[in-house]
Amino acid sequence: MTDSQNILSMNRIKKSFPGVAALENVDFSLRKGEVHALIGENGAGKSTLIKVLTGVEHPDSGSIELDGKPVQVRSPQHSQELGISTVYQEINLCTNISVAENIMMGFEPHNFFGIDWKKMNALASEAMKRLDVDIDVTQSLGNFSVAIQQMVAIVRSLEVASPKILILDEPTSSLDVNETAHLFGVIRKLKSEGIGIIFITHFLDQVYEITDRITVLRNGKLVGTYNTTSLPRIELIGKMLGRSLTELDEVSKAKQKNEQKKDTESLVEAKGLGLTGSIEAIDFELHVGEVVGLAGLLGSGRTEIANLIFGIDTPDKGSLKIKGKKINHFSPLESLENGIALCPEDRKAEGIVGDLTIRENIILALQARYGWFKFIATQKQYEIAENYIKLLGIATPSADQLVKNLSGGNQQKVILARWLATDPQVFILDEPTRGIDVGAKAEIQKLVLQLAQEGKSIIFISSELEEVLRTSHRIVVLRDRKKAAEYSGDVDDHTIIQTMAGIL
Amino acid sequence: MTQRIKFFLINNGPLLTTITIFILVYFAGGRLYPAMQKPQVFFNLFINTAALLIVSIGMTFVILTKGIDLSVAGMIALTSAASAALLVNGVNPIVVMILMLLMGIVFGLAMGSIIHYLKVEPFIVTLMGLFFARGMAFIITLSSLTIKDPVYRYLALTKVHIPFFEKAYVYIPSLVGPILLLVAIYLANFTRFGRTVYAIGNNEQSAMLMGLPVARTKIIVYAFGGFCSALAGIVFSISLLSGYGGYAPGMELDAIASVVIGGTMLTGGVGNVIGTLFGVLINGTIVSILQFNGTLSSWWTRIGVGALTLIFIGIQSLFYMKKKN
Ligand SMILES: Nc1ncnc2c1ncn2[C@@H]1O[C@H](COP(=O)(O)OP(=O)(O)OP(=O)(O)O)[C@@H](O)[C@H]1O
Numbered sequence A: 001m002t003d004s005q006n007i008l009s010m011n012r013i014k015k016s017f018p019g020v021a022a023l024e025n026v027d028f029s030l031r032k033g034e035v036h037a038l039i040g041e042n043g044a045g046k047s048t049l050i051k052v053l054t055g056v057e058h059p060d061s062g063s064i065e066l067d068g069k070p071v072q073v074r075s076p077q078h079s080q081e082l083g084i085s086t087v088y089q090e091i092n093l094c095t096n097i098s099v100a101e102n103i104m105m106g107f108e109p110h111n112f113f114g115i116d117w118k119k120m121n122a123l124a125s126e127a128m129k130r131l132d133v134d135i136d137v138t139q140s141l142g143n144f145s146v147a148i149q150q151m152v153a154i155v156r157s158l159e160v161a162s163p164k165i166l167i168l169d170e171p172t173s174s175l176d177v178n179e180t181a182h183l184f185g186v187i188r189k190l191k192s193e194g195i196g197i198i199f200i201t202h203f204l205d206q207v208y209e210i211t212d213r214i215t216v217l218r219n220g221k222l223v224g225t226y227n228t229t230s231l232p233r234i235e236l237i238g239k240m241l242g243r244s245l246t247e248l249d250e251v252s253k254a255k256q257k258n259e260q261k262k263d264t265e266s267l268v269e270a271k272g273l274g275l276t277g278s279i280e281a282i283d284f285e286l287h288v289g290e291v292v293g294l295a296g297l298l299g300s301g302r303t304e305i306a307n308l309i310f311g312i313d314t315p316d317k318g319s320l321k322i323k324g325k326k327i328n329h330f331s332p333l334e335s336l337e338n339g340i341a342l343c344p345e346d347r348k349a350e351g352i353v354g355d356l357t358i359r360e361n362i363i364l365a366l367q368a369r370y371g372w373f374k375f376i377a378t379q380k381q382y383e384i385a386e387n388y389i390k391l392l393g394i395a396t397p398s399a400d401q402l403v404k405n406l407s408g409g410n411q412q413k414v415i416l417a418r419w420l421a422t423d424p425q426v427f428i429l430d431e432p433t434r435g436i437d438v439g440a441k442a443e444i445q446k447l448v449l450q451l452a453q454e455g456k457s458i459i460f461i462s463s464e465l466e467e468v469l470r471t472s473h474r475i476v477v478l479r480d481r482k483k484a485a486e487y488s489g490d491v492d493d494h495t496i497i498q499t500m501a502g503i504l
Numbered sequence B: 001m002t003q004r005i006k007f008f009l010i011n012n013g014p015l016l017t018t019i020t021i022f023i024l025v026y027f028a029g030g031r032l033y034p035a036m037q038k039p040q041v042f043f044n045l046f047i048n049t050a051a052l053l054i055v056s057i058g059m060t061f062v063i064l065t066k067g068i069d070l071s072v073a074g075m076i077a078l079t080s081a082a083s084a085a086l087l088v089n090g091v092n093p094i095v096v097m098i099l100m101l102l103m104g105i106v107f108g109l110a111m112g113s114i115i116h117y118l119k120v121e122p123f124i125v126t127l128m129g130l131f132f133a134r135g136m137a138f139i140i141t142l143s144s145l146t147i148k149d150p151v152y153r154y155l156a157l158t159k160v161h162i163p164f165f166e167k168a169y170v171y172i173p174s175l176v177g178p179i180l181l182l183v184a185i186y187l188a189n190f191t192r193f194g195r196t197v198y199a200i201g202n203n204e205q206s207a208m209l210m211g212l213p214v215a216r217t218k219i220i221v222y223a224f225g226g227f228c229s230a231l232a233g234i235v236f237s238i239s240l241l242s243g244y245g246g247y248a249p250g251m252e253l254d255a256i257a258s259v260v261i262g263g264t265m266l267t268g269g270v271g272n273v274i275g276t277l278f279g280v281l282i283n284g285t286i287v288s289i290l291q292f293n294g295t296l297s298s299w300w301t302r303i304g305v306g307a308l309t310l311i312f313i314g315i316q317s318l319f320y321m322k323k324k325n
């Protein structure tokens, strides 16, 4: 490895937060025209390393060199000026201003009068189309789904100045197969133009598909940097977790054992349930002790079904029975009382309260269910919180850590814990493993099957087909906001992919 | 097409509501008191609310960033007292005005810097600003100082006739607000500064990560607020031809109410300055109706404005919920 190839090198970077050593003397380098994966468990320090590089956080010690010259990155604005362009893990855009502004602000075109809105909208619209997203860029960003917002963030990072270094912190976590493919097309093009790309993800398939080198972090320490081709997957997982992964096999076995339980009482029974403009009339059934997977591309209507069943949206056709009782009044509160819980897809907007501690976040839904006047003893609260911190492997110094100080994946685990704590009978999990590392993913899948074994019923929504297949007893495939087919859990992934794509 | 109209209505709902309410209130006044139908009564609104309009414009930007500025009325009082004192001592009136505007800007810069860099709540910092400014004004003079400067008198007494309306007029200071409004519309919609203000109000963290100049913009917003307050103070002292530390009691609250009635949300990031104009006009209309009535206590203005503000916050939440769906 000759150093002259490096456009970036970060040397012995150290960063601590109260009670956490987020980075301990980490070295990282990036070459011209390479895609470099940054891999590690939730809380390993990946995002922190990025934040140090982009001036959001300032390192306690260590140095950064760009093109061989030492630099001190003062602020995100400064990092942009240095040619570093970033998509942060949590979508960091403003929902009140238009899509075009979100893409162009800071680099917006001007005419003699001021901001040239017409040109700005045209440029933004063109840029979105290059990723095959055709939307009205003059609408405010808040009107669009998480996936579109994610695409907007990516487009922004590509448009700003002309980056020398592009950083993508889990850009694909809310994208579907097609969108990911588009993104990869763009990444390959940028790579051929000599741009260095740092790519963070928990999808190992993607690591092997697109990256040249891999740097692994564990607990804030550098494990090593490897050529992607010479590091087999199983070794990579071993390096990430510091142990080997046998749990995934156990998951499949647990499901086999579960299989017989199918013909039990039906808990949720939807007949022709639908909402104009959201999802077409659908029949759906969920039995006691059953895991039903919802598969489909983004926008195929998975989340919409969840919202109808949980009462966030009110259907305009069909009927819904919960435990044999017809639902007339649709509201989340009613659903909670009926023993249904929903773990939402968009954790930042709908779930997490960053300024509360982990314990308070986990207790929130449970307290709501008990009523606000029946106080849960503090002792008991800690017990519950600590139990879930252990169960889900939430990386934190204590249950009293503010949630906003947790890594992205660990925040997701807190949300999950919140709904698990309410001990519902029907559990709707919308992308529960988004942004969660392989080890914890297996842990969650195991948990889902274990819950089913205990007689709970679960609706499992995930973009990761493998995961749906591994956990579900039955799989409903959605396409274009309609139910396309229903399969039993032993269907092969090929059939499902074809159904999702509309070939079958 | 209908979809577009629907979007337009939802996006501009609060503004359209404000305008409608203004028209309704004004016509109600006209029916009750036919004298109110004269065009001059309408133009009187601009004369009477000249200072309020100016501070409300500054306040709109502050509120758009999710902040608040309670110091405005104190600044008006301080400006009036300081300019009166300087003029009495024979300082050139143009120099006085420039000094006052500079003072406003520096005052705003100081508050903005404390708010941003020391991360103190805007509420606290600007409340201290209010005490400080009023206190300073009373240190300058304990009683009202009369202004006899010829330039000030000229500005105060010269009528500007309104084209197309016979006999209708305003005074020169009443034109400052509308001109500032045009500048503010431009700033808000056609400059990076303005758009950054909206971005900060929605999510400061995001705006920072987008590489937008958050610190600078926030501080400039308060400096602009201070500038507007000083400008309003100058307008105020011109129209009353005097200076006193007790002037404009509670005007910060009138300004906040006008901004909110104008459709700007206290939670930041949503609203615009045109709405603020109508918020101010509604405020002024209620005052004139009470004047025409003549028997009601002037406190009814506060009650009316208070009720309208509450109604507005309700309407905004409704629109906001609609928009989310
Ligand atoms: N502002 C902060 N205050 C305190 N602790 C923090 C702060 N930011 C990060 N941490 C801690 O630093 C550690 C590393 O976090 P980081 O966000 O870098 O993880 P990550 O590797 O990106 O994980 P994920 O895959 O979940 O995104 C975590 O333990 C996190 O709780």
Ligand SMILES: [Mg+2]
Binding pocket: A046, A047, A048, A089, A169, A407, A408, A409
């Ligand atoms: Mg992260």
